[in-house]
Amino acid sequence: xxxxxxxxxxxxxxxxxxxxxxxxxxxxxxxxxxxxxxxxxxxxxxxxxxxxxxxxxxxxxxxxxxxxxxxxxxxxxxxxxxxxxxxxxxxxxxxxxxxxxxxxxxxxxxxxxxxxxxxxxxxxxxxxxxxxxxxxxxxxxxxxxxxxxxxxxxxxxxxxxxxxxxxxxxxxxxxxxxxxxxxxxxxxxxxxxxxxxxxxxxxxxxxxxxxxxxxxxxxxxxxxxxxxxxxxxxxxxxxxxxxxxxxxxxxxxxxxxxxxxxxxxxxxxxxxxxxxxxxxxxxxxxxxxxxxxxxxxxxxxxxxxxxxxxxxxxxxxxxxxxxxxxxxxxxxxxxxxxxxxxxxxxxxxxxxxxxxxxxxxxxxxxxxxxxxxxxxxxxxxxxxxxxxxxxxxxxxxxxxxxxxxxxxx
Numbered sequence: 001x002x003x004x005x006x007x008x009x010x011x012x013x014x015x016x017x018x019x020x021x022x023x024x025x026x027x028x029x030x031x032x033x034x035x036x037x038x039x040x041x042x043x044x045x046x047x048x049x050x051x052x053x054x055x056x057x058x059x060x061x062x063x064x065x066x067x068x069x070x071x072x073x074x075x076x077x078x079x080x081x082x083x084x085x086x087x088x089x090x091x092x093x094x095x096x097x098x099x100x101x102x103x104x105x106x107x108x109x110x111x112x113x114x115x116x117x118x119x120x121x122x123x124x125x126x127x128x129x130x131x132x133x134x135x136x137x138x139x140x141x142x143x144x145x146x147x148x149x150x151x152x153x154x155x156x157x158x159x160x161x162x163x164x165x166x167x168x169x170x171x172x173x174x175x176x177x178x179x180x181x182x183x184x185x186x187x188x189x190x191x192x193x194x195x196x197x198x199x200x201x202x203x204x205x206x207x208x209x210x211x212x213x214x215x216x217x218x219x220x221x222x223x224x225x226x227x228x229x230x231x232x233x234x235x236x237x238x239x240x241x242x243x244x245x246x247x248x249x250x251x252x253x254x255x256x257x258x259x260x261x262x263x264x265x266x267x268x269x270x271x272x273x274x275x276x277x278x279x280x281x282x283x284x285x286x287x288x289x290x291x292x293x294x295x296x297x298x299x300x301x302x303x304x305x306x307x308x309x310x311x312x313x314x315x316x317x318x319x320x321x322x323x324x325x326x327x328x329x330x331x332x333x334x335x336x337x338x339x340x341x342x343x344x345x346x347x348x349x350x351x352x353x354x355x356x357x358x359x360x361x362x363x364x365x366x367x368x369x370x371x372x373x374x375x376x377x378x379x380x381x382x383x384x385x386x387x388x389x390x391x392x393x394x395x396x397x398x399x400x401x402x403x404x405x406x407x408x409x
Contacts, residue, residue, distance in 0.1 A: 001077065002128040002149045004094035005034035005065055008073055011126045020057050023065040026050050027241045029329070033065065037149050073125060080120050084113060089225045095144075097137055099225035111154045118152060135160065136221035138173050160219035165192035172216050182206075183213075191217040234272065236260045237332025243282035245327040250319060255312040257333035262308035265335065266370055271304035272335025275311055277318040280330035292329060297322050304339045307362055311335060 001007065005023035010016045020039035024032045030050035042057035054060055074093040081088045084107065087099035098117075100110050107113045114131040121129045128150035132143025135157045143163075147153040155163045169188055170180045186205055188194050194202070194217035202210040215221075236257035244250060254277070265271060276298040285293055297318040305311060315333045 001094035002130055003034050003036050003040075004073075004127075005070055006036040006039070007034075007127050008070060009063055009065070010036060016061060019061055020044065020059060021061045021063065022050070022053055023063050024050060025239075026062045026064060029239050029241060073127070076125055077121060077127075077129075080117070080124055083120070084117055087225050087227070089227060097140065097225045111152065114152050114154070118150075136219060137223050137225065138216055138221045139163065139219055141173060142167070142171055161195065164217060164219055165190065165195070167191045169194060169213075169217075172213055175213070193217075231268070231270075231338060233276075233334055233336040233338065234261050234264050235276065235278075235332055235334025237278065237330060239280075239330045240328070243327035243329055244331075247319075250323075250328070250331060251316055253331050254315045254319065254333055255308070257331070258312035258315060259308035261333060261335055262306050262311055262366070263370060263373065265306040265338075266341075266366060269341050270338050271306045271341055272311070273304040273337030273339060274298050274300045274335060275314040275318070276332075276334040276336060277315045277323065278330075278332040278334070279324050279328040281324065282327040282329045294330075295324070298336075300337065304337065305335075306341065307366060309362070 006021045009021060009023060010019075016036075018038060019036075020042060021036040022032045022039055022044055023034045024030055028051060032044060032046050032048045032050060032053050034046055035044040035048075035053070039053070039057055039060055042060075044053045044057050044060065050062065054062070070093060077094075078088065078090060078096065081096055081098055085098050085100055085103050087102075089097040089099075091097070100107065100113055103113070104110065110133045114133050118129055118131055121127060130144050130147040130150060131152045132140045132145070132147055133152070133154040134140040134143050135155075139155050139160055143153045143155050168180075168190060169175055169183045170177075171191065172194075175183070183189075183194070188197065194214050197214055199211065199214065202214050206213070238253065238257075244253075261272075276296055278294060278296040280292040280294050283292075299314055299318060301310075301314065311333065
């Protein structure tokens, strides 16, 4: 989708059409989630700090956005995608791979299918979508970006090498600023440089990672379009508007995240065995987006859980025993070691905080809370000690176990 959040807002409010619009967090630590093409002409981009976006474009219209609305639109769009192929791999709320390999005889040439898909999305939602078509996933992704805004680009199999050759190495999926610097330092500036590299030389320099990059640079991408597999972890996090040192506020935020994670676990019918706490320090230690160090601590439970109170208790224990000794700007809670729910086993190691709490009663309470949330919306009922976890910006991430109609926390 093209500037998804901003496009939805411009569609719904005619006064915003033709104006530079950004959607995301507008506080001092806010982040742009989507920028309209009018805003992009000023250099405004997604993931940019909001203060920088305002500096570049003083007339920028900044909107906090409506996550529930965007999720509903995403669901409608993915339903349209499914009309063209049963094999749809969602990357985020606004992006997906669609495998047409088995549909060509029924639906026709890929370019014709892509054109019809664009018309269907526009008719159904009033939103623009750009389509990239190629024999492999990475090239299709690059082609869709090259087709923006509101276009279609097909790269034929025999044209893959020519299409990729002049592109900078950062266009390879997964190559970030640090990896790009390493490659450029060794003379690999374009995909053609990588594609022509001597296999032994590049393996000596970068190991198996370098060999894999060279294959991608040649257009050799064996990854199939896959429906989403089982989740390996679930997590929630937020960036505070101001640095936080107050332990009571950190504890309250942990509970908010733990309840959200637990609800998603229950919606997916799974439990987590390992509780993870993460935070970013308030002091910048180096330049660039990774300048604020990220720390994690974790512990493994005797039995897997989907109970928010238990997840919060263990995360708070991590905070108390090995948490930050200075203010933090980001705090997150997660679980890993995901297991199917099955039947709950009574713990032999219940401590003083839980020994009087009947597991069946806690499970019944959680079911009741889930039903209220599903019926009346996010935040209908919360625990008295929960805090407010403001986001620095909206995310396009598809969260496992989250109702597409629910609001971001």
